[in-house]
Amino acid sequence: MAKITMTVNGRQVSGTCDDRTLLVHFIRENLGLTGTHVGCDTSQCGACVIHMDGLSVKSCSILAVQAAGSSITTIEGLAKDGELHPVQAAFKAHHGLQCGFCTPGMVMTAVDMIARHGSGLDEATVRYELEGNICRCTGYHNIVKAILAAAAEMGGARQAAE
Amino acid sequence: MGVEGIGARVARKEDKRFLTGKGRYTDDMSVPGMKYAIFVRSPHAHAKIRSIDATAAKEMPGVIDVLDGRQLTADGIGNLICGWMIHSKDGSPMKMGAWRPLADQTVRYVGDAVAVVVADSVDEARDAAEAVVVDYELLPVVTDPVKAMADGQPQLHPEAPNNLIFDWQLGDAAATDAAIAAAAHVTEVKIFNNRLSPNPMEPRAALGIYDSGDDHYTCYTTSQNPHLARLVMSAFYNVAPENKLRVIAPDVGGGFGSKIYIYPEEIVCLWASKRTGVPVKWTCDRTEAFLTDAHGRDHISTAKMAFDSSNRITALKVDTIANLGAYMSLFSSCVPTYLYATLLSGQYDIPAIHANVRTVYTNTAPVDAYRGAGRPEATYLLERTMETAARELGISPAELRRINFIRSFPHQTPVIMNYDAGDYEASLNAAMGAADWNGFADRKAEAERRGMKRGIGMSCYIEACGLAPSSAVGSLGAGVGLWESAEVRVNAVGTIEVMTGSHSHGQGHETTFAQLVADRFGVPIDSVNIVHGDTDKVQMGMGTYGSRSGAVGMSAVVKALDKVEAKAKKIAAHLMEADESDIVIENGELKVAGTDKSVPWFQMALAAYTAHNLPSGMEPGLKEGAFYDPSNFTFPAGCYICEVEVDPDTGRTEIVQFVAADDFGNIINPMIVEGQVHGGLAQGIGQALLEGVHYDPDSGQLLTASYMDYAMPRADDLPSFKVSTSNTPCPNNPLGVKGCGEAGAIGSPPALINAITDAIGNNTLTMPATPEKVWAAAHAAN
Ligand code: FES
Numbered sequence A: 001m002a003k004i005t006m007t008v009n010g011r012q013v014s015g016t017c018d019d020r021t022l023l024v025h026f027i028r029e030n031l032g033l034t035g036t037h038v039g040c041d042t043s044q045c046g047a048c049v050i051h052m053d054g055l056s057v058k059s060c061s062i063l064a065v066q067a068a069g070s071s072i073t074t075i076e077g078l079a080k081d082g083e084l085h086p087v088q089a090a091f092k093a094h095h096g097l098q099c100g101f102c103t104p105g106m107v108m109t110a111v112d113m114i115a116r117h118g119s120g121l122d123e124a125t126v127r128y129e130l131e132g133n134i135c136r137c138t139g140y141h142n143i144v145k146a147i148l149a150a151a152a153e154m155g156g157a158r159q160a161a162e
Numbered sequence B: 001m002g003v004e005g006i007g008a009r010v011a012r013k014e015d016k017r018f019l020t021g022k023g024r025y026t027d028d029m030s031v032p033g034m035k036y037a038i039f040v041r042s043p044h045a046h047a048k049i050r051s052i053d054a055t056a057a058k059e060m061p062g063v064i065d066v067l068d069g070r071q072l073t074a075d076g077i078g079n080l081i082c083g084w085m086i087h088s089k090d091g092s093p094m095k096m097g098a099w100r101p102l103a104d105q106t107v108r109y110v111g112d113a114v115a116v117v118v119a120d121s122v123d124e125a126r127d128a129a130e131a132v133v134v135d136y137e138l139l140p141v142v143t144d145p146v147k148a149m150a151d152g153q154p155q156l157h158p159e160a161p162n163n164l165i166f167d168w169q170l171g172d173a174a175a176t177d178a179a180i181a182a183a184a185h186v187t188e189v190k191i192f193n194n195r196l197s198p199n200p201m202e203p204r205a206a207l208g209i210y211d212s213g214d215d216h217y218t219c220y221t222t223s224q225n226p227h228l229a230r231l232v233m234s235a236f237y238n239v240a241p242e243n244k245l246r247v248i249a250p251d252v253g254g255g256f257g258s259k260i261y262i263y264p265e266e267i268v269c270l271w272a273s274k275r276t277g278v279p280v281k282w283t284c285d286r287t288e289a290f291l292t293d294a295h296g297r298d299h300i301s302t303a304k305m306a307f308d309s310s311n312r313i314t315a316l317k318v319d320t321i322a323n324l325g326a327y328m329s330l331f332s333s334c335v336p337t338y339l340y341a342t343l344l345s346g347q348y349d350i351p352a353i354h355a356n357v358r359t360v361y362t363n364t365a366p367v368d369a370y371r372g373a374g375r376p377e378a379t380y381l382l383e384r385t386m387e388t389a390a391r392e393l394g395i396s397p398a399e400l401r402r403i404n405f406i407r408s409f410p411h412q413t414p415v416i417m418n419y420d421a422g423d424y425e426a427s428l429n430a431a432m433g434a435a436d437w438n439g440f441a442d443r444k445a446e447a448e449r450r451g452m453k454r455g456i457g458m459s460c461y462i463e464a465c466g467l468a469p470s471s472a473v474g475s476l477g478a479g480v481g482l483w484e485s486a487e488v489r490v491n492a493v494g495t496i497e498v499m500t501g502s503h504s505h506g507q508g509h510e511t512t513f514a515q516l517v518a519d520r521f522g523v524p525i526d527s528v529n530i531v532h533g534d535t536d537k538v539q540m541g542m543g544t545y546g547s548r549s550g551a552v553g554m555s556a557v558v559k560a561l562d563k564v565e566a567k568a569k570k571i572a573a574h575l576m577e578a579d580e581s582d583i584v585i586e587n588g589e590l591k592v593a594g595t596d597k598s599v600p601w602f603q604m605a606l607a608a609y610t611a612h613n614l615p616s617g618m619e620p621g622l623k624e625g626a627f628y629d630p631s632n633f634t635f636p637a638g639c640y641i642c643e644v645e646v647d648p649d650t651g652r653t654e655i656v657q658f659v660a661a662d663d664f665g666n667i668i669n670p671m672i673v674e675g676q677v678h679g680g681l682a683q684g685i686g687q688a689l690l691e692g693v694h695y696d697p698d699s700g701q702l703l704t705a706s707y708m709d710y711a712m713p714r715a716d717d718l719p720s721f722k723v724s725t726s727n728t729p730c731p732n733n734p735l736g737v738k739g740c741g742e743a744g745a746i747g748s749p750p751a752l753i754n755a756i757t758d759a760i761g762n763n764t765l766t767m768p769a770t771p772e773k774v775w776a777a778a779h780a781a782n
């Protein structure tokens, strides 16, 4: 058993878990943040993507103890003051989700993708970089559309701020 | 239509909770004292259980109990059943072998559950499951359905000699044979429809809670039809009577058919909760899902299509062998029969059709409905045959289809169905226009210069949705009626709750069903709540599959709205001292037509509940229910065109464009309909290009049990789609809707295979068209 402390969605949290506990299970079971999902056993589906120290990470492929001391954002921490994050808003506007199970991982991956590429993101890059996120419902068409729209909007917003 | 009414592109009400991590799926549920279940599963495809020794496992840390099939049998829990009776052509009933929720004597496929461990944590349960010692006596294995029917092969169930479940036929054999004998041309095709794993992204899960104080059970489960689950668990599996069993299917992360059935695990969780005295939760991992979720498809067929000298089809003869796996799943028998052979007329006027279907047990996972269920198999067979015939006859595939289209409605096919409406040429023209079919030759020549092989293919599909008229399916063997129920409750402040027996697991009912109410009463959809998925809140329902929620579920809502509207008008007329027939409802007000008199909707509702001033004899309150039983199936149809480029050096296929032109009748929310088509196309393209379940034929081991081995369509395997719709409204339901959930998966595989075979000039290619197969076929052709 290990006692670990980390910052999750801006708040310091601690908990006790087995050495073998995966970060995703620590987030879901110990912290009760069930927005992060488990869709596979082989690190392929991306339903579990979170941000750890600013990078998107599959939380099923890392032990909770390895995340001790880090700063984590989960899907629950993305919207601020009740306002959807622009990527969340774009998924809604463009019907980028159906059953919603892949959605938290898709959104966290998309936020990271847009942060790295900015408004220059194109369809081929979005499709290539979504390789690690599986959606069985949408055929990806509207997910791609939503990510491109969010990238354009966020790039635009950034330019306006500069 | 209004901004939120029928036909409006309304953003979904349910999205916010999914986008912010607030969805509530079964595995997210947690109740005090909850423990975790892990199943001990057979590692062998066929074996006798000599003994099960759980002594060591019970001593492991955190373990509460280990339960096995003998205890389950002793407690009187029943066998899993198939709920649709099919008779063989000799009149004998289908041969249903016993399926125990926990095998107590014989295991018949890898993954068959034999025991369950309940422990404080998942990890402790998993450790203990590994310590359960099961002594197996291995038996020989058969996974191939053709081989399974031969003499001397392993026998799965004593009830089914030669593993044959039924040998069934539909249509007129003599007329079909005569037409084939007299034909100017006969096209013969061998068709293999590959086995698939449905793979909703949310794995199955169940939480069983037994309350000894009230002798009452609650089951949270990943179900497309919680009421059916309650009915079957009560009536057949002897878990508990209906009044003592509440089934809740909360947010469900996709189903595609695989969550229709009642599986062993939810039964065992409920039973184990009573046995151990603690709530028991089980969540499938992905490998377990590959092993135990019902698979789809797996047909081997031959088709003979006869033509006269003017290229009109005169007959179709089909012989199909369907692999149903180790046990008969809940609807497994109707999929390769009444959901398959009844669609073999396609969009064509075919005077004589005969289909023979044999279903077979093998040592593989049970096979049942997967998105489309029977209709993709019929469409693939028919549209591959049409394409092959066009090539043999030397006429364009579009022309051959045009010659044979059904053009007047209603149209009675020789295989039961009575098509009510359609315009197949409109879809064909729309698709050919959107795909720039006429410009293909130039694009092919240009690709040729780059060393690429370009091909184009089409598919004209029809399907039957809106399952289904209860008396019709009853006469064909169904154990249940396929109506739907709804209840509309207007609260005293005018807000509205709609209880529906349909279940949403991605389809967006919380929005589209609310649009019906907004359209009718002019109230905002925010004031309407759609309640579903809980047997304590909704009295009865048949759930969501077969694209039935629009045509059947919404029709029930419409019927209930009619009754609410009638009563609301009576109340308003009374309040305004007007004639009931002069009342119109607009923008949330009840008005007297042609005057400036009106009562706001909420005030009418309040009057219904204060009951101070109601028409004499009227009951207080405003709440109406309805059951809707459809009078016919609905018949969505359309034309899909796929254009590909094959790299002759690698055999890799790139989809350069995919066009879908569908006729779904009237549309409630075009945004959601398009999303359904996109998702269906991805699954159909997945089947044609990537996906396939493989068992080792000697050991019966599943070789495709993870996302490392089973190729799911990823974003970079697919193009953006070009979708459009045309509309011939369905005359048989009040909304004129047909259903759109399965079309994409039904129509797309043949379009893609027709395109690839066109590109490589070799018609012999089986799904999935992997680069290796395409390369080999391309080079064999040269
Ligand atoms: S659960 Fe992490 S990638 Fe699938």
Ligand code: FES
Pocket: A096, A097, A098, A099, A100, A101, A102, A103, A134, A135, A136, A137, A138, B201, B253, B254, B506
């Ligand atoms: S929305 Fe259902 S898996 Fe993506």
